[in-house]
Amino acid sequence: MAKRSPKTLVARRLMWGIAALIVLTLIVLALLPSPVPVDVALVARGPLQVTLDEEGETRVRDRYVISSPVSGRVLRIEIEPGEPVVAGETALVRFQPAPPSLLDARTLAETRARVEAAQADVGAARAQRERARAELEYAESEWARVGRLAESGIVSEEETDAARLAAGTAKEALSAAEFAVATAEHRLEQARVLLRRHDDDSGADSVPITIRSPVGGVVLRRLRESAAVVPAGEPLIEVADPTRMEIVADFLSEDAVRIDVGSEVLIERWGGERTLRGRVRRVEPAGFTKVSALGVEEQRVNVIVDFEDSREAWEALGDGFRVETRVIVAQRDDAVQVPTSALFRHEGAWAVFRVGDDVVERVLLEIGIRNGMMAEVVDGLGEGDVVVVHPSDAVQDGVKVERR
Numbered sequence: 001m002a003k004r005s006p007k008t009l010v011a012r013r014l015m016w017g018i019a020a021l022i023v024l025t026l027i028v029l030a031l032l033p034s035p036v037p038v039d040v041a042l043v044a045r046g047p048l049q050v051t052l053d054e055e056g057e058t059r060v061r062d063r064y065v066i067s068s069p070v071s072g073r074v075l076r077i078e079i080e081p082g083e084p085v086v087a088g089e090t091a092l093v094r095f096q097p098a099p100p101s102l103l104d105a106r107t108l109a110e111t112r113a114r115v116e117a118a119q120a121d122v123g124a125a126r127a128q129r130e131r132a133r134a135e136l137e138y139a140e141s142e143w144a145r146v147g148r149l150a151e152s153g154i155v156s157e158e159e160t161d162a163a164r165l166a167a168g169t170a171k172e173a174l175s176a177a178e179f180a181v182a183t184a185e186h187r188l189e190q191a192r193v194l195l196r197r198h199d200d201d202s203g204a205d206s207v208p209i210t211i212r213s214p215v216g217g218v219v220l221r222r223l224r225e226s227a228a229v230v231p232a233g234e235p236l237i238e239v240a241d242p243t244r245m246e247i248v249a250d251f252l253s254e255d256a257v258r259i260d261v262g263s264e265v266l267i268e269r270w271g272g273e274r275t276l277r278g279r280v281r282r283v284e285p286a287g288f289t290k291v292s293a294l295g296v297e298e299q300r301v302n303v304i305v306d307f308e309d310s311r312e313a314w315e316a317l318g319d320g321f322r323v324e325t326r327v328i329v330a331q332r333d334d335a336v337q338v339p340t341s342a343l344f345r346h347e348g349a350w351a352v353f354r355v356g357d358d359v360v361e362r363v364l365l366e367i368g369i370r371n372g373m374m375a376e377v378v379d380g381l382g383e384g385d386v387v388v389v390h391p392s393d394a395v396q397d398g399v400k401v402e403r404r
Contacts, residue, residue, distance in 0.1 A: 035402040036394045040355055041339045043377065043385040048335040050371045051266070051326040052259065056249030056305065058321045061172075062179040063240035064215055065223075068230050069190040072097040075208065076227045077237060081220060085213040085239055087182060092219075093211040093236050111191075118188035125184040129177040132170070139163075139170035165262050165279070172281075172306070175244060179215060186214035217241035220319055245317065247278060247305040249325045253287050256301035258329050265305045267314075269324040276314055278305040280327060303327070330369045337374040342387045343367070353388040353395055354381065355403075360388060362397040 068074060073096040079085075085092065146163040149155045221238040224230070247267065251259065259280060267276035282304040290300045305325060307314055317323075342352045343365075350367045353360040368376035381387070388395055395401065 035358065035400045036392070037404050038355075038360075038388045038392075038395060038401045039390060040386050040403050041342060041389045043336060043338050043381050043383055043387060045334060045336050045383045048332045048337050048369065048371070048374055048376055049328055050330040050369050051328050052251060052255045053324065053326045054249045054251050054255075054303075056247045056267075056323045056325040058245055058247055058317050058319060058323060060217075060220070060240040060242060060319050061244040061246050062176060062215070063220065063238060063319075064183060064186075065235050066092055066211055066214075066237045066239065068093075068095060068232055068234045068236060069209070069211070070095075070097050071230065071232045073229050074224065074227060074234075074236060077222055077225055079219055079222070079237070081218075081222055083219050085215075085217060085219060087214060087216040088212055090213045091210050092213050092239070095209040095211060097209060115188070115191040118184065118191040121184040122181070122188050125177070125181040129174070129181050132174040132177040136167070136170040136174045139167040143167040161262065168306075169281070179241075182214045211236075213239055215239060215241060217243075240319065242318065243311055245307060245314070245319075246281070247307075247323060247325060249303050249305065250288075250290065250300040251303055251327075253299040253301050256283055256287075256303060259283055259303055259327050260329075264328045266326040266328065267305075267307075267323050268326065270314070270317060270321065272314070272316065274313070277308045278325070279308055280304070281306045332369065332376055335368070335376040336381065336383055338365075338377050338381060338387060339389050340370060340373060340375050341389045342391070343375060344391065350375075352381070353391050353397075355386040355388060355401060358402065359398060359400050360395060 075094040075096065077093055079090075079092060084090075143163040143166070146155055146160055150157070150160045217240050219237060220240050223235045223237060230236075247265075261280055261283065263280040265278035265280060267278050270276065280303060284302040284304070287299045287301045290298050292298055303325075305327075338352060343350050345351070346362065346364065350365045352363055352365060354363045355361075363380050365380035366378040368378045370376060388401070
């Protein structure tokens, strides 16, 4: 048998060595953990808002229900809902009073006292109107003064906004006071009609009474249409000024304590294409219990919002329309922000997994304001960093990952 040459033996041994090395390499690679597939997001910079969202309902601020001044027969009400009315001119209801009944001294005294009380209410309403007018003049002059100082950079933007809000509130107070005067005067006239029916026995009561609109605006609802005999105080028709509209939204009590008077409000899903803007005028001091759709009792608080846009922007809205309100409780114009889905708790602090060279690193963060989608990063990350969102239990510090 021929002997193999030394070169042949060396080549064979080298071949077996290479094969063993390849097999060993494959075994090591098979035993190494495979990269964990992850979803990632980019840390970006931009505006950030924190809002409290609830459904709301529009309502006119000042409404007046016309009722029958005395018992009698109301004639058919012809005016339709939506028709405009002029204060003191537009005839709303024609009323045929019932024949007067004999009154004892006590009832007659009560009727006269009712007239005197109505006169006092008119005087008080007029005094309140003058006070509101004086407060408006002061608020407008203060706003003008603060505006001039703001142009020079002497006062802050917050002081300017506060002065503007005070002027707007004073203007609304004057409008409400004027409406109160018109209402009080109308009630006085009703009381005088009732007294005249008992003081005048000339038969003039057979003439129908025409009730005219106490305020300008439109007819909201016609509570009775056909002619009928009605008692005194029966509601007949409702009128209001549609330009004085507000929104009422009920928030959970724990959310309502975070809302300040003057907070900016975004009004969405009202039927128009653009987002309307409003401002919180009042957070009511008393709450109420409301049962949710799931049957859970909740403590709710009404928040009243005024429109900031002009009437032309929301003139399609009427009384009792549904809207979506978003009250801004915190905002940043330029914030480094990370998705909240990337956050988790670690040793009592917020943390994320930052991706670098396909290896994750646990990073502790200091978080500022946050909403349901994004959180402000005060310290720990920078713009352009890549983080893991929705990290699974397989993602740990130092683990190799691959992006989906």
